[in-house]
Amino acid sequence: METRELRYFIAVAEELHFGRAAERLGIAQPPLSRAIQQLERRLGVALLDRNSRAVTLTEAGSVLLREGQAALDAVDAADRRTRRAALATTGHPGLVLVTKAGASGDLLPKLLDAYAAEPGAVAVDVLLCGPGEQERLLRDGRADVALLHRPFDSTTGFDTEELCTEEQVVILPAGHPLTSRAHLRMADVTALPGLPMPRWPGPDGTYPDGPGPQVRDQAQLLQLIALGRASAVLPESCRAHLRGDLATVPVLDAPTVTTVIAWPPHSRSRALAGLVRAATGAATRVTGPSSGATVLGTGRGTDR
Structure with missing residues (x-):
């Protein structure tokens, strides 16, 4: 054909x-x-x-x-x-890494710094996108590598290296009565009066039906939570960058979130292999006993 x-x-x-x-x-x-x-x-x-x-x-x-x-x-x-790839022969080599805006806040800068120190490192352009867009941008060739988050993003058809896994917390307005609790469950979160969960756009750009506010990015979401208009369940690493008008409570039965670095299985880029190795090393340095996250990567990298 x-x-x-x-x-x-x-x-x-x-x-x-x-x-x-x-x-x-x-x-x-x-x-x-x-x-x-x-x-x-x-x-x-x-x-x-x-x-x-x-x-x-x-x-x-x-x-x-x-x-x-x-x-x-x-x-x-x-x-x-x-x-x-042809740009590499004309003096403009580089990789495009795509990640969800607001995610992997501690890991991403450490990853980029670790890779920049690698021999033969090339420029890395970081493409920030909305929820769920990383997978599409990686599949259609606009990105060489992506940071994905299971179970929310599909890694089917990609080669991957697991970096870390973490629990989730609910973000609430500071001073909300439930912020004094040691932990909550998803049933508590979904039943919060006046603080519905947000609605994110789907792959076609449309929003699902529901009572929650329509949101496009994490900055907008956090503003709505601070105003007492929404709540959200996010990986616990988000706590490091929250404003003082927000608070978090662990959610015991929320699914754990695993961050992976993903790339096309047919890639043979040495630059990409170096970036994957740097990512696994950066994950080891970012996570630790106080972070609540568990390092999963092998650190072996790839020759693809």
């Missing part, structure tokens, strides 16, 4: 209308129809059911839509990484 054919098919499969798909692609409808028919003949299967009223996907078409999207994402990612 050609990438052009895949792009044509995906446009039709997503629009379920040849006219709209042709307009989206900027081509006439007849050559689009011929390209889809040629693809079906080559594969020997029907991808679309067509009648006078509608276009629908067959089971085979649904599979090709899913697999084709992944294939084109991989092609686009290869394009971006190839162009970035």
Whole structure:
């Protein structure tokens, strides 16, 4: 299959209308129809059911839509990484590391400092993003490496090195009656009157239904908590950078959060291997008996 054919098919499969798909692609409808028919003949299967009223996907078409999207994402990612690698030969080498804004506050600067001290270290551009965006940016080639947080981020398809795991705390306005408690449970947190949990945007940019406020970043969230409009459950490392008008209480039954460094499995970058080694070493130095976090990384790095 050609990438052009895949792009044509995906446009039709997503629009379920040849006219709209042709307009989206900027081509006439007849050559689009011929390209889809040629693809079906080559594969020997029907991808679309067509009648006078509608276009629908067959089971085979649904599979090709899913697999084709992944294939084109991989092609686009290869394009971006190839162009970035070419910069290394023209005097502009570098890595792009993506992480969620406000996360890994202690680990990130130590990681960058540790890597900068490595022989042959290259420049590292840090890309800060919203919740859940790190995975997408790593998959589509706009980043070389990411700090992800399980169980919230998926690491499927990536090579990873676990750095640390930590418990979670609830952040409340300072002076709230529950801040005097030694610990809470999730049932206590979800039942807090007037302090609903926030709603973060999904991958498509839309917010789920619910009573909590819509938030875009951690700075906005902390401001809402200080105003008595929300509460939030976050990894306990957040405590190091909280303002004086906020307080935390451990949440006993909240899931632990594991920070991992992740990269594409086919990467053979020596610079990336050095960054992974630096990350595992930095995690060892950042976490300790007083932090409540447990170091998980092996520190062995990778040759990928």
